[in-house]
Amino acid sequence: MKRTLDAPFLEIGFYFAAMTDADAFATVARTILARGSRFIGAEGWRGPGKRTQPFEWTHGDELQMPLSIGAHQLQGALEDPDLRIMEISFDHIIGISKAPERLEYHSVLSREASLLDRHPVGILAEGEPFSGPYDPDRGWKPGKKMYTAFRELVLALSPSYACINVEAATYCPTDLHQDPGRFADDFWVNAGYVGENGLAAIARLSEGAYQERIGDGLYVSTYKYWNPAKINMDHIKSESIATEVGKIIAGRRSVRTLH
């Protein structure tokens, strides 16, 4: 297996409003392990109190370093108060890549969000089947794997919301407040986060898209490879839906004390 993922990336992001960044990251990591993935390696920062140290914004200057930890040490490392694990490689997570798939914090976070909000965590895999107009049949098989994995992860994790993108990040509510158009066209939203009324509003907004109740929330998909009904929505329409849902999510933002 080669060492690094080829771009473009499929990026599945999870946002947990009621969990610290480090706890959210650890929860997702444990869930991935519980699904049968094998730990390959990790990168992060070491230092006093690093685990809960607030993030700088995206362009923060601290480089993450490879960590010398084995699989048997991972659980402890995830709780180590003097270690911030920034990235974990697994042999597979979704199982559509020729290189280890990764769990990491999403790369995009504004300075304001770094002070006021949680940082979404993301799973990265190779997204080549979902980029470019050539050989359209190549998207079906990995798309089905993606849908299956996404469904299982959402059921297990029950985050506040989750997004599926190619070459785009999942944004926290603070950053969505700046631009709700950043929200993904394919997403899952927890009723516990937006309320049943909010979820009903999202269902109405998403008329014409694939909709499926998964666990405590609603999955909306507008991309044919990522839903069993193979529904593909015109991009202008799907972007319009995403923007309106982004506004609903942004409305849930609040100033919090990190850690």
Added chain:
Amino acid sequence: MRSAVAVLGVAALLCSCATSGRRPPSARREHPAPAVDSTASGPDDAEATLILLLYWRKQADEVKPHIADISNRSKLFGELADHYRSLFDEMERVQRGGLEMLAQGDQDRAVARLNALWMALPVATLQLNYVILASHAEDAGMVTTDWMAILGDMSRRTAPVLKAALGGKFDRHEMETAAHQHRALIAELEENFPKIQAALAKGGRWAERGIYVADGVTMAIAAYDALALLGRGVGPRLPPPAVRFPALAGAGGVGASVVVIPLEVLESLRELIRLGALSTATISMGLTLMTGKPEAVGKQRQASDQGASAPDPRIDGTDGLQHSWGQHAHEWFGRKVNASTHLEAWKVVLRRAARSTQILEWDTNSRPTVAHLARIEGKWFVVQFWKQGDKTGELATAFIPNQAQLGAMLRRLGH
């Protein structure tokens, strides 16, 4: 609701020459360039004129298909689209007429038409950009009177130039006068277009489409500007120079690019300028539409990087820049790097790639993009700009493509 043409009453203003019935120009009414020494018009001069007439057509053929980008969902722009088809038909007729006159040995009248065509094409392209933008703004809910005002202002500034060029007399003096009188007005129009485009896209979510009309005409302008290079030793035995030219009004995702001007075009320009047959006043109308001065691209790496150091609004400050930096910069540099030391270098890579003229339609999970494929420092690199939606024209992402993607891109580019 009446059509855009009817509402504005601008059919005649945009260019009365294309849609109004008129007689074929009379040779006796023409005023050939006094500076042309007819006795000097040997076969070489005819060949130069022929090359430039053919080169003009090549550029026009790149612009004309974008008439289809005018949206008529509102039923207001159908006549305007027809108008532009007529305008291009008219220019093509003038070009064919020039070729016929050349075949008959009438060099002066052929060159008069060449002057007119080179003057008209950049202006027609700028008009087309505005109309495409207005048509999509109307679709997206912009108040009709607002875009009417924008188009009205545009036609007021540009129509006299088109009329002077294509009005039928092919009078060099009239063309030069129009160029002098309206150059400043058109320059303002050029400056305003990106601002209007940005305001529509970000403020009102009106602009749904990127406008990529001006590739061909930009190259043409660069060819003319390449005249400046002639004094630097361009000759039959030397390779054709590459010219980097700045963004043209309405060029959307095109931006600054590097093109290689065919040597025969440069030679033809030099010959006709030397004879005084080509009017520098009229051909420089195209240069009015550029935001800066084209420059020769040397082989020095430094010169290339210098050009890429200026901020590019399509890249700087975008989500795509942040995302590509976070996810892909380390792939390029071969290791994790600091923003303080490498972010600017990353931007330079993106800007250089954005200048590539290897442009193709692409997508990312079905969302359309315009991709620029580049070869930088021995590595393939692709930058993509959103083609639709609120972020039209902005950087979507940038990365080193894998073999499957690269192969597919090269095939689409005809390699």
